[in-house]
Amino acid sequence: MTKTELKDFLDAKVEEYNNPKFIESDPIQIPHQFSKKEDIEIAGFLSATIAWGNRKSIINNANKMMNLLEQSPYDFVMNHQEADLQKLEHFVHRTFNGHDFATFIQGLQHIYKNHNGLEAVFSKHANTTGLQSAIHHFKSAFFEIQHLPRTQKHISDPLKNSAAKRINMYLRWMVRNDNTGVDFGLWKSISPSALSCPLDVHSGNVARKLDLLNRKQNDGKALKELDEALRRLDPSDPVKYDFALFGLGVFEGF
Template identity: 60%
Template sequence: MQEIEDLKNFLDEKVEEFNRPNFIETDPIQVPRQFSEKEDIEIAGFLTATISWGNRAAIIKNALRLLSMLGNQPHDFVLNASEIEIQKLNRFVHRTFNGDDCIYFIHSLRNIYKNHNGLQAVFEKGFQQDNTMKDALASFYSVFFELAGERTRKHISNVQKGASAKRLNMYLRWMVRKDQGGVDFGLWNRIPASALMLPLDIHTGNVGRKLGLLQRKSDDWKAVEEITSSLREFDKNDPVKYDFALFGLGVFEKF
């Protein structure tokens, strides 16, 4: 028991260290932080999270470029852009996310905001099916691909096929978690922070294994469930606050 208490205290200290406004300076969350309207934050956050893999500086640079292509009015662009304006997005590329994917995303977001009351409503309706994030993520996947677009499916994680959904879980942390540290937005109120799942990536996974929080070798959905369950032992109301600790230890401290 003492070892567990010591580990909790260690991780709590790391949360305090990294869950601060200066975390934003090197993190993709700085992109949606440039907006003030709820729908602009949601859409900017979603698009930024979608391309959040690879070099962090490149992620931020490309996300800012994408938002500038939307006139820095993402909600208005999603609702009102002409097809000619939308097609100009075919010049955008971030790694394997290309212009065709970008155009599909705008069309799908338009469907979500015009016919499903927006991103918040889609995720919250899915969550309320069985009060699990897996249901929320599976439901979102289904709604997002109501339009035909096989090529783009690889850019939205399918938890039904065991994906860890790292970027979507990170996005949900941004939107849901009521943050005393000034990083996450906490805009959505019908999903409790206690239900959030860890955004599992190579850094958080490796640190989690070194600390004995995760035994599973693969970074898949089962691993997400395992490590999040471990973190709930430390704080059942806000388990994903430890994302700051695990990520900070892995990326900044090379733990």
């Protein structure tokens, strides 16, 4: 396939999958239940945090999270008492447990009270070449609160060679405006051109078959390589190709 043919093929797949029907089977449906900016941000962040494993299980458990937060995530984050956190202790999604959940609520409160909110803490260190440094600084700010060391593993650090799939997916949701009602485009202070593809086993395998990626591991170095390839295809909106790679891998077994 020539570069032009590859771009045409992937652009067609983006159009096929980047539409409201995609929401029905994706964790992005959780923040779509809300209309207030802060509710969308928090619901999206928590849903993305547990987005590994079976997609049905992810969606079920993310809905459980929202029920435990009384369907008002921002209000719960800002106004919870110590006793309110106790009802979270039985939550579990794989290795993310109730203690982690309570710590994340406290971390989010800290971000909104002391760092002007999620958008501000990410945009402070964002630049035109990528958001890897911004993710690293966000993690540092998030864990300024008292926490168990084990809870830190639930936010990846790209500066430690992680592909940070879940947080890059979350940033796609918040930053990218696709005009189809899937991604939110809520955060105007960050350019979609700086986004990175949420690299996982599906998108990685498809990218290798299409010669967009040579590196075998799905790590930070592979993400950099894939980012560069996707930016050559569309410098202003490289992460739209996440829909093509994911759709080809998950729905078509490409």
